[in-house]
Amino acid sequence: MKIGYACLTKAIPYTDFKGTIQKNATPERLIEISNHNLETLEKILGYNIEDGLKMFRLSSDLIPFGSSPVNKTKWWDDLRPQWENLGRIIKDNEIRVSMHPGQYTVLNSPNEDVVSRAVDDLVYHNLVLDSLGADNSAKIIIHIGGVYGDKKWAIDRFKENYLKLPDSIKKRLIIENDDRSYRIDEVLEIGVSMGIPVVFDNLHHLVNGGGEDDSKWIEKAEKTWKKSDGLQKIHYSQQNPERNPGAHSETIDISLLMDYIEKNIHHDLDIMLEVKDKNLSAKKGVNAILDTGKIENLEKEWSRYKYNVLERLPESYQQIRELLKDKNSYPVREFYSLLDKAMYNTEPSQGTVVNGIEHVWGYFKDMATEKETLQFRKQLERFKDGKLSLQAVKNSLWKLTEKYGDPYLLKSYYFHI
Numbered sequence: 001m002k003i004g005y006a007c008l009t010k011a012i013p014y015t016d017f018k019g020t021i022q023k024n025a026t027p028e029r030l031i032e033i034s035n036h037n038l039e040t041l042e043k044i045l046g047y048n049i050e051d052g053l054k055m056f057r058l059s060s061d062l063i064p065f066g067s068s069p070v071n072k073t074k075w076w077d078d079l080r081p082q083w084e085n086l087g088r089i090i091k092d093n094e095i096r097v098s099m100h101p102g103q104y105t106v107l108n109s110p111n112e113d114v115v116s117r118a119v120d121d122l123v124y125h126n127l128v129l130d131s132l133g134a135d136n137s138a139k140i141i142i143h144i145g146g147v148y149g150d151k152k153w154a155i156d157r158f159k160e161n162y163l164k165l166p167d168s169i170k171k172r173l174i175i176e177n178d179d180r181s182y183r184i185d186e187v188l189e190i191g192v193s194m195g196i197p198v199v200f201d202n203l204h205h206l207v208n209g210g211g212e213d214d215s216k217w218i219e220k221a222e223k224t225w226k227k228s229d230g231l232q233k234i235h236y237s238q239q240n241p242e243r244n245p246g247a248h249s250e251t252i253d254i255s256l257l258m259d260y261i262e263k264n265i266h267h268d269l270d271i272m273l274e275v276k277d278k279n280l281s282a283k284k285g286v287n288a289i290l291d292t293g294k295i296e297n298l299e300k301e302w303s304r305y306k307y308n309v310l311e312r313l314p315e316s317y318q319q320i321r322e323l324l325k326d327k328n329s330y331p332v333r334e335f336y337s338l339l340d341k342a343m344y345n346t347e348p349s350q351g352t353v354v355n356g357i358e359h360v361w362g363y364f365k366d367m368a369t370e371k372e373t374l375q376f377r378k379q380l381e382r383f384k385d386g387k388l389s390l391q392a393v394k395n396s397l398w399k400l401t402e403k404y405g406d407p408y409l410l411k412s413y414y415f416h417i
Contacts, residue, residue, distance in 0.1 A: 001289060002096055002231075002270040004055025005282040011304075011416040012279065013398075015044050019064050027073045034063050034075050038082045045089050052286050053279065055096045055233075055270055058128065067117070067124035076131045087133035096230065096270060097134060099125045100141045108145035108158035115161055126169045137230025140172045141199055144182045144190065155186070159194055171228075174199050176235065179207040179246040184217045191224045198224045201235040202260070203274075207246045215264040222267065230270075236260070237274040248274050251344055252281035254288045254336040261289065280413075284336055293330035305339060307414040311356030313342035343417075350384065356414070357383075357393060363409055364400050372400065 009015045017040055018033045041062065048056055065071035076083065090097060105118045122140060129138045147154050162170070175191055176199040177184040184198075184205050191198035198221040202214055218234060225232045238249040238256060252275050261271075275281045287297050302320060310317045316338045323331055323338070361376060368376070379396055382388035398415040409415075 001268055002055040003282055003285040003289065004053060004057065004096070004270070004272050005278045006057040006100070006272065006274060007059040008278055009044055009047065010278045010280050011413040012044070012047055013416060015040055015047070017059055017061055019061060022065070022070055025065055025070050030064055030071050030073050031075065031078055034073075035079060035082065037062050037064075038079060038086060042086060042089065045086070045093075045095065047279070048095065049089075049093050051279070051283050053282050054094060055098075055272060055282075057098050057100055057272060060099060060101055060125065062128060063124070066128070067121040076127055080131075083131040084133070087131075090132060090134065096137060096233075097129070097132065098139045098141060098233070098272070099128065101125055103143075105142060106145040107142070107161045108148075108154050110148055110157070119161075119165065122165065122169050122173070126166075126172055129172065130168070135230075136171045136228050138172065139174045139197070139229070139233070140169070141174050141176055143176055143178045144187060147181050151181075151186075155190060158190065162194060162196070170196075174229075174233075176201055177204050177209065179204040181208075183209040184221070185209070188217075188220055188224070191221075196224065197221075197226070197229050197232075199233060199235055201237075201274075203237040203239060203246060203248070204235075206239070214260075215266065218264060218269075219266070222269070232267075232269040233272060234269060235272050235274055240276075248276055250276045251340060252284060253340065254284050255333050257285060258288050258333070288332050288336075290330075290332075293332060295324060295327050295330060298330070298332065298335050299324055301335070301339075303408065304411055304413045305343070307356050307360055307412060308417055309339065309342040310359060311353045311414075312348040313346045314352060314355070316342040316346075353390060354380070354384065357397070360397050360409065360414060363406050364397075364404060367404060368400065 008017075017037045020029060020033055041058070045056070048054070060066070063071065063075050066075075089095075101121050104114075105121045106114055107118050109115050109118070122142075125140050129140070132138070144158050145154065162173070165173070174197040175187055177187045178201075184200055188198050190196065200214070200217050200221045205214065205217065221234070222232045236257070238252060239245065240247040240249045252273060271285070273281050273285060283301070287293065287301065290297065302324060306317065309320065320335065320338050323334055357380060365373070376396065379388055379393050383390060383393050394415045401409040401415070
């Protein structure tokens with residue numbers, strides 16, 4: 001079982017993708033941005049490999065204006081060495097990649113222009129995956145689309161336009177239930193009749209389908225996957241209690257995920273998490289499903305989060321330290337419960353924040369120059385007086401971390417969350 005996340009990273013520096021507006025989209029600028037984005041993707045893949053994250057959804061924005069006539073470059077050819085290098089990384093490390101076009105990629109629209117643009121978008125996504133040398137287990141996920149006042153007509157329209165797609169796209173395309181229009185039973189009927197693999201999304205099913213019998217629908221969806229499609233994949237997310245039905249949670253509650261897997265998943269498959277904190281939850285998930293979890297996995301996590309926890313909830317900080325003293329245990333549920341309590345359910349006070357700042361400054365106080373020390377003290381006083389943001393203070397401490405190269409702090413999330 002692989003657990004992955006979608007498109008972007010959280011708390012990992014220098015992994016931002018770039019874009020541009022149409023008036024600045026010269027061929028030279030588009031190639032420059034595309035090259036930057038491929039370099040960023042390489043950094044993300046490197047991070048994922050280090051953390052055992054073997055599943056990743058590529059951003060549709062990898063190539064600016066990728067499916068638009070605005071982009072007249074041959075980005076797949078002009079950047080061929082970069083694509084081939086990324087493809088080798090993905091293959092050598094057995095990373096499963098996928099893509100998910102946006103809400104405007106609709107095959108069953110009554111508007112022919114909309115359908116034409118949708119096809120262009122699928123061609124673009126397929127070309128990205130082809131440029132990486134990915135096999136057909138690298139999937140492109142879409143929804144069925146709208147209802148347009150006549151669901152039977154809309155389904156027939158989807159089938160009709162699906163059949164017109166190039167075979168290379170049809171080999172990658174998979175379909176997913178949504179939270180408004182098409183329930184899992186309806187998507188399965190389409191998938192079975194057309195030979196299209198089906199992705200089950202648990203939160204969409206909860207909102208639009210009753211939310212019961214997930215295991216049954218997962219089993220039914222599994223039958224639509226052929227060997228050449230790779231392992232069945234599902235989408236898993238949890239409801240954000242403070243937002244409308246269908247809104248993804250800020251983080252994944254690991255106990256809920258573990259209980260869900262135990263109750264509903266009875267064969268090997270891959271899970272794509274859809275969650276606001278992206279890679280952070282994916283790493284939690286990977287640690288949670290380890291057959292032979294070792295305390296070192298949690299200690300590594302703790303080294304990244306400890307100063308974030310300290311600045312929010314010193315009580316959890318002490319409890320986690322005690323929890324990790326037993327080197328023969330693997331208290332993954334308890335660890336993440338305490339971590340989440342601090343990270344997502346506690347508002348820090350100025351006192352706890354200053355305590356965290358002082359602890360991090362302790363790494364530099366004996367090596368910082370007199371000027372750096374004076375600057376830090378001035379910034380800290382300005383922060384206490386409400387004249388400087390916490391992030392500004394953290395940015396300065398991050399610069400010192402990079403300058404002095406402390407290996408422990410370089411991996412810390414403290415500066416980026």
